[in-house]
Amino acid sequence: QITAITLVSKTDAPVINKNIYGHFAEHLGRSIYGGFFVGDTSKIPNTNGVRNDIVKALKxxxxxxxxxxxxxxxxxxxxxxxxxxxxxRPTIVNQWWGGVTEDNSFGTHDFLNMCELLGAEPYLSGNVGSGTVQELSEWVQYANYKGKSPMSDLRKKNGRAEPWKVNFWGIGNEAWGCGGNMTADYYANEYRKYATFMPNDIVRIASGANSDNYNWTETLMKNIPANMLGGLALHHYSVIDWNKKGDGVDFTEDQYFATMKEALKMEELVTKHSAIMDKYDPNKKIDLVVDEWGGWYDVEKGTNPGFLYQQNTMRDAVLAGSTLNIFNNHADRVRMANLAQCVNVLQAVILTDKAKMITTPTYHVMKMYNVHQGATLLPVNFNSPRYTYKGEMLPAVSVSASKDQNRVVHISLVNIDSKNKNKIEIDVKGLGVKNFTGTILTSAKLQDYNSFEVPNKIVPTVFKNFENKSGKLEITVPPFSVVVLEGK
Ligand code: AHR
Known part of the structure; x- marks a missing residue:
């Protein structure tokens, strides 16, 4: 059975914001210390303490x-x-993540200079739970104010004359939980207070709902004036069970199916949260910012232990590809997303073991998909074939497509089915492109991963399993694979 899709350019189609492909680094486990930051006295080649190999990979x-x-x-x-x-700098206790010592050797200058090195925009999350309005307002001044002020003088004294001009500012994180256990009404008021003392020319992002807490989104949209709200966050992890047996590589098909079910729930979450936002913001000025997403598995006994360290398998590549397709297809409202997290934590794109560094299958998906950054969405509408398991069904194939400024078309397809290939026919006659090439990421087993011993077990290869029949592409997508086609 072949599933047919037609791609056409639409003049009112949204641009896929490059920030959908964002990342997240927290003072947690070996994300920062022992991850990308090793200090400038380390033997590992670094720039101001940040590993050069990681900078290169992220660039x-x-x-x-x-x-x-x-x-x-x-x-x-x-x-x-x-x-x-x-x-x-004071040494403090990292109360959330294991009560470990935090010596503050990686701070504002270190982070913002690292972002410059990466060519990435910084997104700073401010402290609402245990901080003050004054403290956050001064952080903005410290980072952004050019003229003379106590904060810009302090910045200059600390070696940075020019401001960094940070655009994205989070006003708290998970205010409903670790950020202060607030009610939505209470947080909406707190947000208004904090936002009042931050300038209007930055993007202020409210701490958003956990998964399907639609009441949170409704309350914030109702109670925060639109001109104070640049973005509203959403967090959704594909947490299925806490498999204490291993490091996330010994999962069963039951667990895989459950993970994918949770991951694909993102479609419903984005649709429903966006619909609530539409009621108050019909012109879609406010961004939906999915600033934490990814798979969250067993963390107890990893092969390379560390707090929230988990192995990143082919399952994660499939999860990432499907989720990014959802974000692309909702580019009219989702304008930023941040995979949790960048290095050594949860669904990381990079893992380190002392001087060694490897890239994960998720890294390769992000790299294959970066062609969509800033391109115009080609809307996709189709009924996917089904992935059936023990009487339950999920859509097996997801697709998103875009046309970039050079008129190059990119189509990304994911088949999550653990056993069956799927045939898709895509009509591209209306797009003015003829010659297609393809790349695929797949492996022998869903449980496969890149290790420090075999770092290139899962890497993209050339994909040829398609035929262009007079503008109709007939594509066979193998089980658990991620494919990107490029048409010129
Ligand atoms: O990414 C790990 C944690 O997950 C974050 O600190 C928190 O915001 C979320 O609950």
């Missing part, structure tokens, strides 16, 4: 933005602890 990914310092950590973080001479 190749075209990482558009990076969120920091949390996560839950953000609402315990006092930014002034992380500026000035390192020997004077």
């Amino acid at each position: 190749e990914l075209k990482i558009p933005n990076l969120r920091w310092p949390g996560g839950c950590f953000a609402d315990t973080y006092h930014w002034k602890d992380g500026i000035g001479p390192k020997e004077n």
